[in-house]
Amino acid sequence: MSLQEVSFKDQYITGEDNLIEEFYIPCLSSSLFYDRAAGFFSSSIYSRIKIGLEPFIRKGGKMRLITSVRLSKEDIDLIRSGYEERQWLQEHLLTMFEEFYQRRNDFDVANLCWLIKCGRLDIRITLPDLGRVEGSEGTGIFHDKVGIFTDEKGDHVVFFGSNNESVGGWGGNFESFEVYCSWDSAVSSRAESRRRYFERLWEGELVGFNTFEFPKAFREKLIQISPEYFQYESSNTMADNLLGFEARPCQEEALQAFLRQDGVCLFQMATGTGKTKAALYSMYTVKNKWDLLLIMVPSLDLLQQWKSDVKLFFPDDYVLLCGSSNSTWKSQFLDLIQARIPCRTIVICTYNAASSNFMMSNLKYILTERFALIADEAHNMGTVSVQNFMDKIRPRLRIGLSATPDRNFDEEGTERIYDYFEHKSFEFSIKDAIREGYLVEYEYFITPVFLTNGEWEDYVRLSNDIARLRFLTASNEQENGDRSRLEQMLSQRAQILKTTDSKSEYFPKIISSIRPEQRTLIYGDSIVHLQNFATILDQLSKEYFIYVGHVDSVKVRPRMIEDFKRGIRKFLLAVKCLDEGVDIPVCDTAIFISSSTSLREFVQRRGRVLRKSIGKTRGYLYDFIVIPPYDQRDSRELELAKQVISKEYSRIVTMANDAINGTIAITNLDDFLMTQGLDPYSL
Missing domain, CATH: 3.40.50.300 (P-loop containing nucleotide triphosphate hydrolases)
Structure with missing residues (x-):
């Protein structure tokens, strides 16, 4: 859903409108970016907008927040006496850490920390430039409020009014704000003006205010208490359904087969039934048992597609693509090996890359017991080059994915695949998938x-030649040239039917x-x-x-x-x-x-x-x-x-x-x- 598909009013008022359900959640769930400036911010807002956060996070959404802290008269006097604002800000925030630590398992605090850790939320603090604001006897605070939602098309919705970024600001207090849509020519200039205003404030270009990046020391402390994954349930335990993923019955059955068969299984699941997510779900379940997950795919086209799925299950883990536009993957991979896999890592590569001398000579240093593998379209493992990989690289945890792993006219290659996965499998056919409603x-x-007539004459002639050559080949096993010619003739004959x-x-x-x-x-x-x-x-x-x-x-x-x-x-x-x-x-x-x-x-x-x-x-x-x-x-x-x-x-x-x-x-x-x-x- 894009922002243009959301119905907007020109103005929203507390009491007359439900600001969260009618505006905030529809905007957030339709956006890729959310920029917000408000004098007061409270993470408690996350518990009220979690329905909109789920699609926002899944799409890789990012937020930028500009907020402020209240300056007492003593703080103002201290800064005016020469104390650096940046240093004061860091010390002030560090005094708040104990409260964050005590509430680290609360839904809102835990998710604030997670968003910061994953780079999904960037916070800057703006303070009055006390060198310009003379004669202030009270407190100093940034008090403006503006918000900008931007979707994947680049359209944006700007709201400007009285509400802070808190539960009270979005529902508890009497608030109002106006809305400007970038595609509405009547108000597009206002939308653009407010967007530029936010950018100037973010870059510290607004006269009368200084904008500071979030203090590194405080940020690192918040990261230390961050949960591993974003929570979607308001509880003190981590949500089991990571990023809203709910396993289909067939995916749950695949997981149970994988666990029952000691972490080795060939998922023979029909195209479209979710075997990719079934494999990642299985590896997520045993994530504490591996340091390196190697995912092998048949073509470069699939590298990014797999990365998107991987990020749903492992949003915080390091992912390396071997091939495609990443020309430095070899040096990056070598750095990982030399550092002995310093963090949980997922490497996605083609079969050609995985079976190369470079890759295999380095993979041998990975501890087998802490090594996991997913082989996509596992029938590719039957080729001669990948059979060499199977001989030398045998991770403790192995999943093969293929709707039909049997190789055409290659019984030996097929048997090698089944041997590699210890003849352990889970099957879910197209008939099963249609019956269960996963496919149409x-x-x-x-x-x-x-x-x-001419094509049939050619077919008959080739068939006679093939029969004679097969007889010669069978009687003289040393004639490799005859075997090659036989394969060529079989291909030519098949072409007649195909074309x-x-x-x-x-x-x-x-x-x-x-x-x-x-x-x-x-x-x-x-x-x-x-x-x-x-x-x-x-x-x-x-x-x-x-x-x-x-x-x-x-x-x-x-x-x-x-x-x-x-x-x-x-x-x-x-x-x-x-x-x-x-x-x-x-x-x-x-x-x-x-x-x-x-x-x-x-x-x-x-x-x-x-x-x-x-x-x-x-x-x-x-x-x-x-x-x-x-x-x-x-x-x-x-x-x-x-x-x-x-x-x-x-x-x-x-x-x-x-x-x-x-x-x-x-x-x-x-x-x-x-x-x-x-x-x-x-x-």
């Missing part, structure tokens, strides 16, 4: 397409069935393959993005995803970049132009479209099944055709089983296959 239900539409020209003939019909407001992912096999369909979208006057591996992942990709979420362009063409972990919950439609026979890949692609978002109740999946134009009189061609269709049919049945219209979709497909002389029950 979906409809599944299957379009049969035929290979051209058949007939798919482009049916593509416009599918596009025409998609509603204008829907956001659609289109999965292709390569940039060249996607360009063919991009041309069709051009012809249909559809706006689109092409999202592929060579796109700058730091600058271009995030902006592209954000524009797609906002609906600036409704079609996103992708290769493999969106298979792992990138969140696009607003997407509700997918077209699988290049369907993968890999269980993991098509499960991940389906999950991209089933994530819940506001107003989204259903997903729509469009798929192709490729039918060869075989000669029914040739038994060898018939058998080869059955092999082609069988692989595709197996994937389609898996997808249809969980769809709303799955039974109808399969029945229609079976009827079509029967017309082609193919018995679906024999596939």
Whole structure:
């Protein structure tokens, strides 16, 4: 919610309006910054605005507060006699520390200390410039009151009136203030004037007052009594639901499996069910058992995404990103190792970085018993380079995350993954997730397409060559060149099915069935393959993005995803970049132009479209099944055709089983296959 979505009055008056519920909380929960100047401040206000503080803190909100302290006649005389104001201020605040210490477990004091410790609250003290204020016989105090809320768009709401930053100022006393919104042209100049006024006061540029940074000695004492986390319950015990996180039943079950299995577990949880937070929740529960948490991710795109989630659970801990825009990560990591991990630390890196000689040669110095690991998209651990990591680095606490950890055509790599996690796992499928309401239900539409005669001839020829080469390879295990050629030929044959020209003939019909407001992912096999369909979208006057591996992942990709979420362009063409972990919950439609026979890949692609978002109740999946134009009189061609269709049919049945219209979709497909002389029950 932005500030422009909040309804404002021109003026608020105690008695006529509830200043906290009608103004303060809606503004704070919609803002990213809150600047406040008031002659009197009391931390007791935090207990009254905690509903607004939760979203403000979660978004990384920051406050700046300018307040004052009351000067007695004796204080004024002392300062005028030559005693430095800064020194007086520090000594004055230190005399107040005992009261803070006695109330350190109170909700308001504890949270004041936490906000200061985490850099979420910066306080400055303003005092009258007694060198300019002559003849004052009474007390001196800064008495002005202004507040500025600013949201993520840069819009701000300014209020100016009589209320201090305290419970009394916001409700107990008779107060009033006026409101100026920056987007309201009638009062925008007043809003800007008050904003500049605050900045001048903050920088100490206001004539007649001196502004001082919060005394370091007092700040350090407050940090010493600060709790580890922000409290959301007004009690003397730390809130269990850190930052408002409430575990889903499946996340709680994952945690219990992790604890029951002695801190080692493979979370086989469907895309969109919250396995990232389930892993962090588990590591938070055992946070006293580790000093270093290493999080491995498959791509640079996911570094920042993981950091945002990490900060929800570990807002005070040091987080190091290895890669991306951080060019000094190696020296920073080396400093940590040499200092023997001086504080609890979370390192987020790609699999490539983690399995590098530099990283592994330094990780070996970490005490295994105080070392924890989260492996995101854990199927990546089966590659040869990461298997070396598994051989050498074995933290005491280990969690693997993957909807489908089995590797396609790689039984050895798959078994190594299961061995690393000691064959201990927790499973929560897409069917479970849809039933429990974590993912939306979906409809599944299957379009049969035929290979051209030329494509089928190439497929048959390659199949014959592959059969001969397999025979040679099996009889002579030393011929590595033959094995490499075999892999190349298998890839060429698969490409024929993935990129058949007939798919482009049916593509416009599918596009025409998609509603204008829907956001659609289109999965292709390569940039060249996607360009063919991009041309069709051009012809249909559809706006689109092409999202592929060579796109700058730091600058271009995030902006592209954000524009797609906002609906600036409704079609996103992708290769493999969106298979792992990138969140696009607003997407509700997918077209699988290049369907993968890999269980993991098509499960991940389906999950991209089933994530819940506001107003989204259903997903729509469009798929192709490729039918060869075989000669029914040739038994060898018939058998080869059955092999082609069988692989595709197996994937389609898996997808249809969980769809709303799955039974109808399969029945229609079976009827079509029967017309082609193919018995679906024999596939």
